[in-house]
Amino acid sequence: MLDTATNLFYAEGVHAVGIDRIIADARVAKATFYNHFPSKDELVRAYIEEQDQLGREAVARLPDASPREKVFAIFHRIAEAARQPGYRGCPFLNAAAEYPDPVSPVRKAVDNHRRWNRALLRELLAADGHPDPARTADILVVLGDGLLVSGDLDDATKLAALTRDAVTRVLG
Amino acid sequence: MLDTATNLFYAEGVHAVGIDRIIADARVAKATFYNHFPSKDELVRAYIEEQDQLGREAVARLPDASPREKVFAIFHRIAEAARQPGYRGCPFLNAAAEYPDPVSPVRKAVDNHRRWNRALLRELLAADGHPDPARTADILVVLGDGLLVSGDLDDATKLAALTRDAVTRVLG
């Protein structure tokens, strides 16, 4: 049920997918849906929070390596993801584009993920002995956003090489 | 009328704004609207194409400077824009997030803008004598996307310094 919503929200956008589509696709009655989620917005929040959790788990599963290699591995995952069929950009950025209110639950969930991501990069850079981990992490976050966007809107085949190059330049 | 739509689309998202809202805000009859635009999607396309045109004009108005300085000026404009109240990210990226179909007229208009932007950066880098203008322009496009996003989702006050720093690192 959340899986169905996830697929539809990601592929078509949150506002473009109605509850009726979700329950029909998930072969579930409407009452059942509203027993599990008080509203559609809460479903969207659950969707975002699940993506957040999946991202954290994916990072936790990364093979042991030096901090610098881990940074490259994280960014390599972006390029890999963008090459998968059905890639449609970053679920967090796409959702944020549809939720203008910065204090809405959905946006708060997005912010939460971004804070984690930024802190993670900062720690890795600090562990790597980088001279300016805070600023560099900020630039890497920006770079990651751009790569996630570009993987959808531009040619995703060149993205792996471009990613390596870009991260190298940013790390110095 | 297009101005009204532009404000609403940008501030709240395309799907979140109905025709009724637009015509009420623009103090225009519904029939008048449909005399000027055959459909809402065509209005969205006109909105995107106008933003494209405005972007090109803004670049054309940049003061004379070296190619490298022009690149910095272009990116400085992003940081400036993000500090304005009501900043809500990049209209092209936001629209693309709501139009999944890559061959829809809206997405084609977005692609058009991106192609122009990429070619512009490539020319400037080539004129600057950069050793790898094509790859570097691609990275700058990605960086620009990230900055436009981050200006909305993160703290926009640090963005100017971060932008200068990031562009410097990418240019080498």
Place this chain on the structure above:
DNA sequence: CGTACGGTAGACAGATCTGTCTGGTATCGT
């Protein structure tokens, strides 16, 4: 003067949206 045109307001159709509610069914643990 008259007519063609572009504007207005708003009803209307048909679809879709979120969310509630009714009534029937199946599957549990006790």
Place this chain on the structure above:
DNA sequence: ACGATACCAGACAGATCTGTCTACCGTACG
């Protein structure tokens, strides 16, 4: 065996969506 619980299908309310249509008004041009 029985009650609680969760499920089902689907009607329903009330709002909103896009897009069309009618009927009227004012103006400008021949």
